[in-house]
Amino acid sequence: MTTIFWLRRDLRLSDNPALNAAVALGRPVIAVYILDDADNGEWSPGGASRWWLHGSLSALSSAIKARGNRLILKTGSALTVIDKLLTETGATSVYWNRRYEPWATKRDEKIKTALKDKGIEARSFNATLLREPWEVNTQNGYPYKVFTPFWRALRALGEPIQPEPAPIRIQAPSIFPQSDKLKVWGLLPTAPDWAGGLRDTWKPGEEAAHSCIGEFTDGAVFDYQDKRNLPGVSGTSRLSPHLHFGEISPRQIWKAVVSSALARTGSLMPGSVETYLSEIAWREFSYHLLFHFPELPSKPIRNEFSHFQWQDDPEGLSAWKRGSTGFPIVDAGMRQLWATGWMHNRVRMIVASFLVKDLLIDWRIGGEWFWDTLVDADLASNSASWQWVAGCGADAAPYFRVFNPTLQGSKFDPNGAYVREWVPELAKLPDKLIHAPWTAKPIELADAGIELGLNYPSPIVDHAMARVRALERYKEIKAGRFLVTK
DNA sequence: TTTTGAGTTGTTCGA
DNA sequence: GTCGAACAACTCAAA
Numbered sequence: 001m002t003t004i005f006w007l008r009r010d011l012r013l014s015d016n017p018a019l020n021a022a023v024a025l026g027r028p029v030i031a032v033y034i035l036d037d038a039d040n041g042e043w044s045p046g047g048a049s050r051w052w053l054h055g056s057l058s059a060l061s062s063a064i065k066a067r068g069n070r071l072i073l074k075t076g077s078a079l080t081v082i083d084k085l086l087t088e089t090g091a092t093s094v095y096w097n098r099r100y101e102p103w104a105t106k107r108d109e110k111i112k113t114a115l116k117d118k119g120i121e122a123r124s125f126n127a128t129l130l131r132e133p134w135e136v137n138t139q140n141g142y143p144y145k146v147f148t149p150f151w152r153a154l155r156a157l158g159e160p161i162q163p164e165p166a167p168i169r170i171q172a173p174s175i176f177p178q179s180d181k182l183k184v185w186g187l188l189p190t191a192p193d194w195a196g197g198l199r200d201t202w203k204p205g206e207e208a209a210h211s212c213i214g215e216f217t218d219g220a221v222f223d224y225q226d227k228r229n230l231p232g233v234s235g236t237s238r239l240s241p242h243l244h245f246g247e248i249s250p251r252q253i254w255k256a257v258v259s260s261a262l263a264r265t266g267s268l269m270p271g272s273v274e275t276y277l278s279e280i281a282w283r284e285f286s287y288h289l290l291f292h293f294p295e296l297p298s299k300p301i302r303n304e305f306s307h308f309q310w311q312d313d314p315e316g317l318s319a320w321k322r323g324s325t326g327f328p329i330v331d332a333g334m335r336q337l338w339a340t341g342w343m344h345n346r347v348r349m350i351v352a353s354f355l356v357k358d359l360l361i362d363w364r365i366g367g368e369w370f371w372d373t374l375v376d377a378d379l380a381s382n383s384a385s386w387q388w389v390a391g392c393g394a395d396a397a398p399y400f401r402v403f404n405p406t407l408q409g410s411k412f413d414p415n416g417a418y419v420r421e422w423v424p425e426l427a428k429l430p431d432k433l434i435h436a437p438w439t440a441k442p443i444e445l446a447d448a449g450i451e452l453g454l455n456y457p458s459p460i461v462d463h464a465m466a467r468v469r470a471l472e473r474y475k476e477i478k479a480g481r482f483l484v485t486k
Numbered sequence: 487t488t489t490t491g492a493g494t495t496g497t498t499c500g501a
Numbered sequence: 502g503t504c505g506a507a508c509a510a511c512t513c514a515a516a
Contacts, residue, residue: 138514146493146513229495282494349495388494400508401496408496467497471508478509 006096007033010127010246011056012206015163017125018095028173038077046372048341052204054187056245059205069170073180097127101379102294130160133291143292145394151281163252197339209242217260224272231344232417240376286384297383300392304477311360326459329409330354332422341375352389353403358466363390399474402467409435425456
C-alpha cells in the first residue's frame, strides 16, 4: 500500500494539502515530479521559467531527502508515467494539488477517470488559491467579471484556511522507482549561458520564499501603498516567482502579512496590508477568469476586439524586446526583464501599453515574450493582465487610457534611479531630462556623453502621434461593432 | 424585472 | 503650477 504524491505547481512541503493527506495515511509515499511538456502544448514553460524550475526542484529534492524520502523525476505524458509507476510500485492511491490551466484541467480530469476506472484512489486538493474558482460567485451563481465585487465576495467568505506546517517525516517506500537526473533535463541554459543575471537576483525554493516574505513583512509591507509604484525603490514583495511555482501559498502569505500587521500596528489590516492583499486577490481573480473563460490566453474577452487591426511591425517589436525604443522607462523595464527575468509591476504596465497602444502590436505577441522571459510567467496572470492593458479583457482599462512613457517616468521614477540602473548610458543626464533625452539641448547631451542615434536611440515613435493613431484605431472597432450588432 | 450605481493603476486641455 | 472636466458608452452586480 503506497501513495503517489504527484508534485506539480506546489513545490513546497509546508501547507501542502495533498502531501499532508498522503502522509496522514501512514503509508509509504512516492513523491514524483513529471516534466510534462508532452501534455501542455504551446504553454510549455519558457526559458526563464525552466531556469527557475531547475532551482526549485533541486531545493525541493534536498528538503524531501531531509525528511527521509526522495524526489523522483520523470518525463513524458503524465498519464503514461503514472500508469507505469503504478505497475512498478503497486501503489494504490495518487494524490495531487489542482491546477487551473485549461489544458491541465482537461488532462487531470482524464487521468482521474482513468485511475478510478482501475480502482486506484485519486484525490486532488487546493494548494494554490485562497478559494477555488467555482467557490466565488455572484448572487445569481455566475462568475465575476469585475474585480471589486469579486474581491468583496472573496473576503465575505471569511478568513482563508490556516496554513499547515510541513510533515516532519515522509515515510519512504522500501524500493524507490528509478529517477531521471535533474541535470539531464537541460533546464539550465548552456551555450550561451544567459542566466547570470538570474542567478545574481534570485534564489528559488521554499526556504528562499520564506526569507522573502519574512523580509517583506519586516518593513516594506507597511509602506506598500506609497512605494509599490516606484520601480527604483524595493517596495514590493518580489514573491511572484515563488508564488507561481507554489513554493509559498497565498494562505501563508495572507497569514504572514496579517499577523505581522497585528504585532506591529495592533490592526489586522492597515491600508498598506489591504492594498497588498488586494494584489494577491488580483492573482485569484486572474485564475477565476482563466478557469471560467478558458480561451483567455488566446482570445479577447470582449469580442469586438476579434477584428482589431493589429500592426505587423517586426522592427518595432525587436526594439521593444531589446530595450532600444528610445523611451528610457520602457527600455529600462525591458532590460531589467532580460537581465533578471522580472520587471516591476508599474513598468510592466508602461511597456505593455507602449507595445499595444504606441506600436499597435498584438497583445498576444507581448504575452509570448513575457512568457519566455519572466521567471514568474503565469498563464492566468499573464493573459488576464495583457488583455487588461489592451482593453479587451474583463474589467479592462478604457480605450482612451494611453500611458505617456515620459510622464509615467517622471511620476514614478522622479530621480531617475531606475533608468540609471538599467540604461547606464543615460546615467549622467540630469533628473529633468532623464525620461526625455530627445528634448535635451546638444550641449546637455554632450555633457552626458550621449549621441542620440549612436549610443542611445532616438525615439522610435512620436508618442503624441502614436496616441492619436491608437485612439482612432480603437474607435474603429467601436464603429465596427455598431455595424455588426445593428 | 427593472433600475441604479459603479467600475485598479491616465492624459490632455483649458481655465 | 493646479484643478476639474472630458474622453464613451457599456456592462456588471446587486437592490
